[in-house]
Amino acid sequence: MMWKTATFSGWGRLPYGTCEAARPERLSQLRAAMTGGGAGTVIARGLGRSYGDCAVNEGGRLVLTERLDRLVSFDATTGEVVVEAGISLRSLLDIFLPRGFIVPVCPGSAFVTVGGAIANDVHGKNHEKDGAFAAHVGWFELMLPDGEIVRVSRESDAALFDATVGGIGLTGIIVTACLRLTRVPSNALIVRERPVPDLDALLAKLHEEASATYSVAWFDALAGGGGLGRGIVETATVSPTSIQIKPRKARSLPITPPSLVLNPLSVRAFNALYRARMPSNGRESLRGYDKFLFPLDSLRGWNRMYGKPGFRQFQSIVPAAALVPLLERIRASRAGSFLAVLKAMGPAGTGMLAFPMAGYAVALDFPNRPGVVELLGDLERITLEHGGRVYLAKDSCLSAQGFAAMYPRLPEFQDVLERVDPKRRLGSTMSRRLGIRGGAP
Amino acid sequence: MTMSRWLILGATSPIAREFARVAAASGADIVLAGRDMEDMERSAADIRARSERAVSVVEFDALDMAAHEAFVRRFDEGGEGSVGVFVAFGFMPSQAEIDATPELGAHVINANFTGAASVLLWLKPVLEKRKGVVVVLGSVAGDRGRASNYTYGSAKAGLHTFLQGLRIVLGRSGVRVINIKPGFIDTGMSWGNVKDGPLMAEPRALAERALKLADGKGEGESYFPWFWFVIMTIIKSVPYKIFRKLPI
CATH class of the missing domain: 3.30.465.10 (Uridine Diphospho-n-acetylenolpyruvylglucosamine Reductase; domain 3)
Structure with a gap:
């Protein structure tokens, strides 16, 4: 049976409607899935790690690509x-x-x-x-x-x-x-971690470490006042020597906990513990690539942590001037979860709707509770006012107007779609929400 | 013990594809046999890029039994050392489809049973000469006839019985015959037919289990995952008067 009816959501586990899904195992089946049968639009879906609705297609079709996974050369x-x-x-x-x-x-x-x-x-x-x-x-x-x-x-x-x-x-x-x-040269990285007391120190440390290959900062989204932007700056450079790495033992979250387990109190306690394990002058260690690059992959299904209602992730890139208003608004909501992430970004690439551009990327999760959509609306406005943009792979509630303003190359993108997909056979819940093909969303 | 060469029959199935990967990683050369040459060439390239083992691709159709002798001779001449044979082909339309198109019934029985028996009979002297192991994917469906799947189930039951005898005969030459009876495996065969859930197992896990059994010392029948032994013991022991009313 080629198609099955099922519900799919993004990694944030927000509820979406059903769609028809095929999972081709050969090229010929992929072609059949793309061209054959069914009303509605079609969109590819990989491993479902996009948070919102960009690989969801309510009332349409999904083509799951994960079984076509071979090396060619x-x-x-x-x-x-x-x-x-x-x-x-x-x-x-x-x-x-x-x-x-x-x-x-x-x-x-x-x-x-x-x-x-x-x-x-x-x-x-x-x-x-x-x-x-x-x-x-x-x-x-x-x-x-x-x-x-x-x-x-x-x-x-x-x-x-x-x-x-x-x-x-x-x-x-x-x-x-x-x-x-x-x-x-090796399977390992030399990782340096430095605690920072506030946003200025965090940004200064990120710049100071600009020669490192990898850099990222974790900040406490609940800390305010003088402690706004308090966190840890992590940098890593390639190690000349390898380390012994034990085979991964993947643990998975055994149950979906009640959504109230994550509250400002428990998150505050977690953030305090996360900082407390660090000596005040930081530390340096050798770590395998996996452990540094994918800390969350060691707990399979961690997205169930937010319980049945799911969660929404916010990620935008903004200039430095927007960080204080953005972080203040997040703190005031007291809705931010665990450690939030801040990264310095380089210049944009050539993709018309690609997210990366120069500035600072801020990312964090919010449990899907009343008020979160309003909060994300405020964060969208702050981002837009400062010429920033929201990441579509994470997004679940950007407005069509906000999207068009953040991605000024949209008309150029639409021209290409008119050329390669004049019959509008490709589409997703996100493309309709954001009105990407023009007309009514 | 690692085989020198694995012949994989029905190589386009996702289970066979994963098996070829793990068998190549264990140090064996691989012969992929099936009908879709384009797809098998892609799988061959995949294995070469991963493992640097020798991989070849041969056309094989379980239903074209007149061609089995020549197919086996070519395989025999194609390499040296011990031989593993992995029988992964199969065809499972729903019983409802078979009821609607009765000629499909013979097709199902030939694809799952007659074709497999035929090629194994031709391979028997090769195995006796070269030594090695035979791994066949049977099915829990062959354990008891059920209203929802009895044509496919009967072909698998025939295959199980065939393998019981073959095991005795090949055992005299030190060749082991392993029959793995999988439950629900998450492949195109079950996509849309079987609900996702805790009973569903991954093709990769089955492939790893099959290679472990092949490279070990045991033989005989085993269920995959193991808990199907429990489920099938219960299903086999339900009295007919009750069994006929069950919605399975």
């Missing part, structure tokens, strides 16, 4: 690897880290597909140094709505390439991709 002299786009970064790292290569850009979870990494132009803790994911992609094969597969590179069709990068699947289904892995 690998060149050990250049690090160039061609893969079917359903392969996860987890698999790539398992195969290639022992051979001395790292995926050049890793988001906070390795359980994402290469296709998803391109379609959301994901970034990592090394954005300032290495750019976003698509910067390392030479070309990809894209299946258009009529089933035709075209090979797209910056040279062959720059507009289609730049529309697909960050284009949340609206140009077609990425079938294969060519990316360049980075050679590394």
